[in-house]
Amino acid sequence: MIAWRSTWSIYTRELMRFLRTAFQSVLAPVLTTSLYFIVFGAAIGGRMPDLGGVDYGAFIIPGLLMLTLLGETTSNSSFGIYMPRFTGTIYELLSAPVGVAETLLGFVGAAITKSLILAAIILVTARLFVDYTIVHPFLALIYIMLVAAAFSLFGFILGIWADNFEKLGIIPLLFLTPLTFLGGTFYSIDMLPKPWDTIALANPIVYLVSGLRWTFYGSSDVNIWISFGITLAFLAICVGVITFIFRTGWRLRS
């Protein structure tokens, strides 16, 4: 039995938090997307060949989208749970008749909604710079939602694990951002010299970027099903970890 009203309350509150900083939430992705397009699309892209029959400017859109989504979703939801722990307002959630299902549906649902808003903003901004058509728009939508769900859960775990602000920022800084940049955001894995194209396959972000690129243009570095599989596996691991955290009350209840 899921308490839907409680879930809805958590969901709307989380969205509210996002909208409270709406200006920043909208402006930041518009600005960064534009900057990337100016630098990579216009300055460098002009000298780049088409990749798999896709113009370089269009090629980087899924990567760019993934770069922003992973960063924003992770930091947003890690703050979303860390701040109530830090300020003590988490008492209300803990004393309410809600369990892991309501909490996750509320938080993750809000994260997915935010991600779709962000994705829409980025796609519209990109359109100002390059022409592109999405081959599988519906699958792209599903894929974005899956990735948003997985990384909001990942952020959630970070926010529960962190016991200071430094720890909160360190994982995205040390792992997420580098792996995303090395994950084929701005290039195809084929373009890497010999051993590196194989080594790159150890980077899970490669599969995420590649999967999204496939939904956009119908071709990618790795098989789409492998990408889907890895995304789902990551999602399942995160759900498992969080369920365990809630059951034991680790870092939530004293």
Add this chain to the structure above:
Amino acid sequence: MPDQSRTRIRTLDASASPIVDISALTKVYPGGLTALDGVDLRIRKGEIFALLGPNGAGKTTLIGAICGLVTPTSGSIRVFGHDLATDWRKARQRIGLVPQELSTDMFDPVMRAVSYSRGLFGLAPDPARIEEILRSLSLWDKREERIMALSGGMKRRVLIAKALAHEPDLLFLDEPTAGVDVELRKGMWSIIDEMRSRGVTIILTTHYIEEAEEMADRVGVIRKGRIIAVDEKEALMARLGRTEAHIALAAPLQVLPPEIARFSVELEDGGTSLCYRGGDGTGKGKAEVAELTKALYAAGIDYTGIEIRESSLEDIFVSLLGEGEQ
């Protein structure tokens, strides 16, 4: 004496099943500190129960264990007949908590924060009910204000409003009047009184004995994680209360005549003052002092003044804590 009080409570509880039933509750924090040490406590429907205890006694920990913020190390808690270990959803639905710390989302306007609490507990929106709650706490005029812009006392009222938003039958107030001025404190008392009249059972912690004396039906004293006394406020005062009277004598006395010495009196200040200590907090002391003055008059002992004082819950509290120390 504690044994006596336990029996008494047991017999009283037999008449109605308790709303909260805690047995052998122990909490050892990860650092090894035992914050609760075998707590047994029963709370009856509709009562106001005051939990008294010095800093660090375990009051907040006890409340936290009932409200789901603290995982007990051992023992059991039943609320409304639901075992918290398994049936926590049904129990929590009916519990409201006002925490000791002023923690709430400071950016939210009052109205939204209170409505959120109602929704979080799974209830349908009810603006009329929220309005009623805000009005009863004099927050209606502030409903659109951000919580951070309110004064400390007002913030505490917002926390109370949030705790009342889902119409709980059991309310925990962890130091509701800490840092609140006298006037607001009186206001808080009338709010608590009103909730009681609506049938809400209230458990509050406080450092102000005055508050327990004013509000509570029953009092529990906790020290180092153990409940060292639980009883009706009146019974506690009757059992441990004392009357103290100082009678200033017109002429110093060296020895007391037998008809005076039969009272529990002694001479003080070189025989210029007669001190009575006795009674039981139910007025027996006052009556005895009256008898004493008549006896003095009959014995021809003149006096120039009488000072009489009933011991307060505070004295009892202090003496209980002293007892616990030994």
